[in-house]
Amino acid sequence: MKSQIDVSNNGNSILKTCRSHEECFREIRVYSLGLDFIPKYRGLQGTNKILLERIIGKSISLSIVLDASQLARMFSILHLKTLIKIASPHQTYRTICHIDTNPKNYLIRAADGKYFMIDFSESYYSIPEHDLVNFLLFIAASHQPDKFKSFLSSFLSSYTNKKIISNRHKTLIIKWTSIFDHRREKFRKSLNINREWQYLNRRLILNSFYDFFS
Ligand SMILES: Nc1ncnc2c1ncn2[C@@H]1O[C@H](COP(=O)(O)OP(=O)(O)OP(=O)(O)O)[C@@H](O)[C@H]1O
Ligand SMILES: [Mg+2]
Known part of the structure; x- marks a missing residue:
């Protein structure tokens, strides 16, 4: 099963709904490193949705x-x-x-x-x-x-x-x-x-x- 991916209203971010807390933890552990080739991490929403820079x-x-x-x-x-x-x-x-x-x-x-x-x-x-x-x-x-x-x-x-x-x-x-x-x-x-x-x-x-x- 794929994760749910939604594009924000302004089109600049995507919201990824993780399938479990464990997956969410693994995502945030890398996204929060701030590496230049990884979309910017814009925070956690609720307990399992991560907000990310959208790469067009x-x-x-x-x-x-x-x-x-x-x-x-x-x-x-x-x-x-x-x-x-x-x-x-x-x-x-x-x-x-x-x-x-x-x-x-x-x-x-x-x-x-x-x-x-x-x-x-x-x-x-x-x-x-x-x-x-x-x-x-x-x-x-x-x-x-x-x-x-x-x-x-x-x-x-x-x-x-x-x-x-x-x-x-x-x-x-x-x-x-x-x-x-x-x-x-x-x-x-x-x-x-x-x-x-x-x-x-x-x-x-x-x-x-x-x-x-x-
Ligand atoms: N930051 C982003 N910017 C633009 N598009 C994105 C971004 N993150 C995800 N996507 C799009 O959403 C798709 C699914 O995202 P992701 O790979 O994180 O989730 P997934 O549920 O593991 O999907 P899959 O099973 O296809 O690997 C990506 O293949 C890409 O097309
Ligand atoms: Mg994928």
Whole structure:
């Protein structure tokens, strides 16, 4: 079930009715960080409605040429601003991850082409590459392998927090991929999938992801 979204009378804000207090908490935790690529948070109404700046534009879609560096910048900043260090047993990092990296949750402002990230109802503290892999899985489903290779390379090269990524988590890519497939089935969302491209692109993610962080 989708959340209810209403546009304010003056058209400048949107009111999102969260489905639960937990979701509301997750949204406010990120919206209140005040990051420049996240719509401005204008307060809580009642117990579960959040008022947000309205971005006039449209979602990114898998059929346009994506700006890999703007996308990577958003993940870099979200992760850096929410970073926590876990000291034991090995030093690792956790960050708030967007998790629901569906292209519908990235808006392009019509006036200037600036990208925005929205919808933090599923966000939680995880390993930062969880977000990068989740996002790449959407792109992998529909992009011709040469195009995907070049997107992956500019996206991961532009992610700036290189030192917080540890190749100790390589096996998690397989787990995240299977969670991704399970979610697509659960929500019965039709992605424009080319199975052969997806297979090749996923193999590239698995084999080359950590090369960008060594
Ligand atoms: N700040 C905003 N400015 C402009 N449009 C917005 C904004 N927030 C949400 N929207 C629009 O409303 C849609 C749904 O919002 P959101 O993703 O937050 O809720 P949702 O219930 O999780 O929806 P979905 O199930 O589609 O992901 C977005 O895809 C976008 O089109
Ligand atoms: Mg959404």
